[in-house]
Amino acid sequence: MIDNTQETLLRACSAYPYASGWTCIYIDILENIDLGLLLLDIEHESVVLQNKSAISILELNSKPMNYSEYKLLFLPDVQRSSITGDFGISQSLHYKDKLLGYTAYIIHNTFVWILIRDITEKARLESIAAEINTMDNIKYIFSGIRHELGNPINSIKMALSVLKTKLDTCSRDTITEYVDRILKEISRVEYLLKSLKSFGMFDNPNIQKINLSSFFNNFISLTAEDLQKKGIDLRIIPNADAQWILADPRALQHAILNLVTNASDALEESLNPTIKIGSEKRDDMIWIHVEDNGCGMSKEVCDNLFKPFYTTKPFGTGLGLTITKKMLTKMNGSIEINSIKNRGTRATMKLPEGHYEE
Ligand SMILES: Nc1ncnc2c1ncn2[C@@H]1O[C@H](COP(=O)(O)OP(=O)(O)OP(=O)(O)O)[C@@H](O)[C@H]1O
Ligand SMILES: [Mg+2]
Structure with missing residues (x-):
């Protein structure tokens, strides 16, 4: 001393x-x-x-x-x-x-x-770990993209090769069938490119006060027809206590659309297919629920939901929820999903409350 x-x-x-x-x-x-x-x-x-x-x-x-x-x-x-x-x-x-x-x-x-x-050594090890983590994530994302692009490109190549060898002997119907198959695969690539584009969208969200009633009315006018065609009953449950939120209207629409699309996919085999959208006020946050009575998810699916490229659908990219989560985080919010196999799923988006001023 x-x-x-x-x-x-x-x-x-x-x-x-x-x-x-x-x-x-x-x-x-x-x-x-x-x-x-x-x-x-x-x-x-x-x-x-x-x-x-x-x-x-x-x-x-x-x-x-x-x-x-x-x-x-x-x-x-x-x-x-x-x-x-x-x-x-x-x-x-x-x-x-x-x-x-x-x-x-x-x-x-x-x-x-x-x-x-x-903490010199600790900081050095942490920065190495962070570096490895980033490299692993990039590797994972690249292998996802390679896989998502590789499959349709292989199918297109095969269809074109068959067409080339059989062109003289093929009937018009067979040629149409191959061309349709190729166009379908091209749509799949286009869908992936669109999803990848939306990944970078709303990085700087234009956050504003949104009135949920008008937002939901607008949302119904955009989606009701599509859902009706599939026999799905879309119900918005109004709540006077949860009226205003702070969000980017376009990003919010994108996020809800992703959840409603997932719900609609999950309802394909359901008897009374219904999607309910509701809201509630919790402290300074507004929770928006998108609930379906569809196929629900196993624990394995629940554990992997937010991983990029994780999908159980033949034509899904597995980017929908990854993008939704990213958008909500950018808007100071979060998302939680609860599901019971064969009973249904409830996705909850949590966003800051906006206060109405005259
Ligand atoms: N409401 C739901 N009910 C049942 N399963 C769901 C629901 N929402 C998501 N899932 C499961 O989570 C997986 C990942 O969802 P996500 O939206 O990220 O990708 P996707 O829907 O498969 O493809 P994409 O949205 O890119 O077209 C889905 O493949 C599905 O298995
Ligand atoms: Mg999806």
Whole structure:
């Protein structure tokens, strides 16, 4: 210990109600603990304690630091007259060729404890892990795109090769059948390209106050006819308590459309196919539910829902929910999906409430 007196340290420890003869034992523990510890007396501008680990982390064996040097390093903004600062918050700083993590705590407006760790190696490992994670994600996305493009392109190639060899002998009907098959595969590629495009859309959403009643009315006029053709009953359940939300209207429409499309796909085999859209107010958020009584999902499907390219549909891209989740996050919201196999699914979008002003 440097620049320190037993009395000052005892005074610091007496801040704790249980300080007693045990204090000496505590001091010994603090002195030898594997964590850098500093105790500064702001009022008397002195260093009360710096333990062995602190000296070793700060490489101070040959030239110990004094109060002003410590203060400059860890508490540059703290003044003797008004002791305020980022107490209790973990921070980091570059020191020599190290990265130090530290947290300062205030006691009795007089003493400041500073806990110090050398986090150089931890930060290095974390940045490697983050790098690997990014590379893995990119690899995963590339293999998804390769797969999604590879399948239709192979089918097109095969259909064209067959057509080429049989062109002279084929009937008009067979040629039409092959051409239709090719066009269908091209539509699949187009759908993927459209989905990939919407992935980058609304990165900077134009967030505004939206009235849900008018938004739903507009949504019904866009989708009702399509759903009616499929025999699906679309019901909007009004709620006077949940009227205004903060969102980008186009992104919100895109997100709900993705959920309603999923619901409609899930209802293909259902007896009374119904989609209910409702809303409720929860604290400062508005929850919008899209509920269907369709096929529901197994646990395996539920666990993989939000993974890009995860799909159980022959012509799905598996990007719908990934894009929906991304859009909601950009609008300060989130999405949750609950499902019971053979009973149905409820998707809940949570967005900040907008307040109506005259
Ligand atoms: N309402 C639902 N009912 C049953 N299963 C669902 C529902 N919503 C999503 N799923 C399951 O989640 C999977 C992923 O959905 P997502 O919307 O991301 O992709 P997709 O619908 O398969 O393809 P895309 O939306 O790109 O055309 C679906 O393939 C389906 O298995
Ligand atoms: Mg979908």
